[in-house]
Amino acid sequence: MIDPSWIAALGVILFGIGLLGTFYHKNAIVVLMCIELMLNAANLNFVAAASHYGDVDGWVFTAIAIAIAAAEVAIGLAILLSLYSTQGTISLDAARELSN
Amino acid sequence: MVDFETVIFVIVSGAAIVGALGCVFSARVAHSLLWLMFTFFAVAAAFLMASAEMLAAIQILVYLGSVMLVVQFGVMLTRRRIQDVESLPTLNAISAVSGVGVFAFILVLLRGMMDHPMWDSGTSTAPTTLAFADAIFNDWTMATVILGSLLAMAMIGASYLVRDERLVNLLWDMGAEE
Numbered sequence A: 001m002i003d004p005s006w007i008a009a010l011g012v013i014l015f016g017i018g019l020l021g022t023f024y025h026k027n028a029i030v031v032l033m034c035i036e037l038m039l040n041a042a043n044l045n046f047v048a049a050a051s052h053y054g055d056v057d058g059w060v061f062t063a064i065a066i067a068i069a070a071a072e073v074a075i076g077l078a079i080l081l082s083l084y085s086t087q088g089t090i091s092l093d094a095a096r097e098l099s100n
Numbered sequence B: 001m002v003d004f005e006t007v008i009f010v011i012v013s014g015a016a017i018v019g020a021l022g023c024v025f026s027a028r029v030a031h032s033l034l035w036l037m038f039t040f041f042a043v044a045a046a047f048l049m050a051s052a053e054m055l056a057a058i059q060i061l062v063y064l065g066s067v068m069l070v071v072q073f074g075v076m077l078t079r080r081r082i083q084d085v086e087s088l089p090t091l092n093a094i095s096a097v098s099g100v101g102v103f104a105f106i107l108v109l110l111r112g113m114m115d116h117p118m119w120d121s122g123t124s125t126a127p128t129t130l131a132f133a134d135a136i137f138n139d140w141t142m143a144t145v146i147l148g149s150l151l152a153m154a155m156i157g158a159s160y161l162v163r164d165e166r167l168v169n170l171l172w173d174m175g176a177e178e
Helices: A004-024 A028-053 A057-087 B004-025 B029-049 B053-077 B093-114 B129-139 B141-161 B167-173
Strands: none
Touching (some): A004 B004, A028 A057, A028 B004, A057 B053, A057 B129, B029 B053
């Protein structure tokens, strides 16, 4: 088995790239995808710690995180679809109805 | 002599990083989505290398099979042409500073992660899938049940959010003619 700290390092790099994407993009769907990327990086950390300590709880947390990510994507895309049908765009700069 | 497993891991992690960069820097949302699926395949391979076979299967079935399908529908339904080029923000000073900041953040976090004393002690024998099933259905039963009801609520809420309340549809629902 590979050294678990390397898997955690891969998680750190993916988290940073996802963070950069959330700063960089204006399209709400791409921001959602970058959040998925960060969730996957967190899962990699859980798996690395689980295989380092030989404890199965990290795997359980990962499975729960994957299920919650599925629910989050469904809700997020439903909000974006209703935003698109009312505003005609999903740019994060255009959706500012709640700002004032 | 380089270990064969190390070579495989370098290839897998390189594929994951290239896919993530492609997801962030693609000009088209559809291409971003394909790069993201590539990354998730590589992450599933990394799960396999940590001997978490069950999680790799869940990753491929749930993430690549259903979550990415839902995102694909979202991409299709929120634009007039599927290959529309996004107006990416031009690289100005602020985005350059934030990129440098994120890079420094990654380096600091990597150093803290690799040097952490937790890696010195440990068993380094990965748990088995049998232990995983035992943990889910015995130790974490309540969490699994709550997770199921959360998913059901999320699906009902999503279908409520995307309902179509235009008058013509409501009239058609009540049996009116076209």
